[in-house]
Amino acid sequence: MSSTHPGTALAQPAPDTLQVFRAWFAAVQPAAREPEAMTLATATAAGALAARVVLLKQVDARGFVFYTNYASAKSRALAANPRAALAFYWRETHQQVRVVGRAERVSREESEEYFRSRPIGSRVGAWASRQSTVVGEGDVQARAEKIEERFGEDVPLPEFWGGWRIVPDEVEFWLGKPSRLHDRVRYMRVEGSPDDAPEWKIERLAP
Structure with a gap:
């Protein structure tokens, strides 16, 4: 784009x-x-809905990538029902992006590369936090101290931690305009097109 x-x-x-x-x-x-903040919506196999804000870490040729604990509630939902929705809202510029697509784990190599780029405290935290579980006062800090003692500065990628990629089937761009006559453009994936080079049907939507 020019x-x-x-x-x-x-x-x-x-x-x-x-x-x-x-x-x-x-x-x-x-x-x-905080432009990278996005709402991630998931549903369990039984249809129980949940939404939370996570941080976009990468946009690659296949989709939108974030990282988390694979034992977390959101990861369990994505494993059981690998469909998700994302929503970005940038209030300062009156813009919104909505994404619907399929969830897949990123490769171990991709997760390793990203994990190594994180500050030492964040790497320790990934080990110390048993995400979404009930904890007692001081439990997480105590585990973090043990992790620091165990690994020092060379904290490896945990087996239970890594990235998810949302491969879009539908993306809508919303641009706020006066009198609520907003601009909306929707991209729908052409069925059968490859994930790394998809074709899109482009439609304009009424405000």
Whole structure:
């Protein structure tokens, strides 16, 4: 795209939805306080719904990547029902992106590369926190101290920790306008197109 201005992106949508997302994401960096924050919605196999905010760490050729404990409630839900929705809302620029797609684990090698880039405290925390379990006062800190004693500065990637990728089947871009006449453009994956080079049907939606 020749311009990253969000209005231009919706006036002349590029054929690749991830290209549009990258343009929007780059454009909001100076204005949005935490542009990488996204709401992740999941459902268990029984249909129990949950939503929480996680941080986008990468947008690759296949989709949107975040990292977490594989024993957490969200990971258990994704393992049982590998469908998810994401929502980004950048209040400062009146923009929103909605994603619906399939969840898959990223490779061990990708998780290892990202884990090694984290500060030492975050690596210790990944080991110390048995995410989503009930804990007593001081339990997590005590485990963190034991991890520090065990590994020192060379904290390895835990087997129970890594990345999830949401491979989009649908992406909607929303740009707020006066009088609620918002711009909305939806990308729908063409059935049968490959995950790493999908084709998209592009539609405009009423506000």
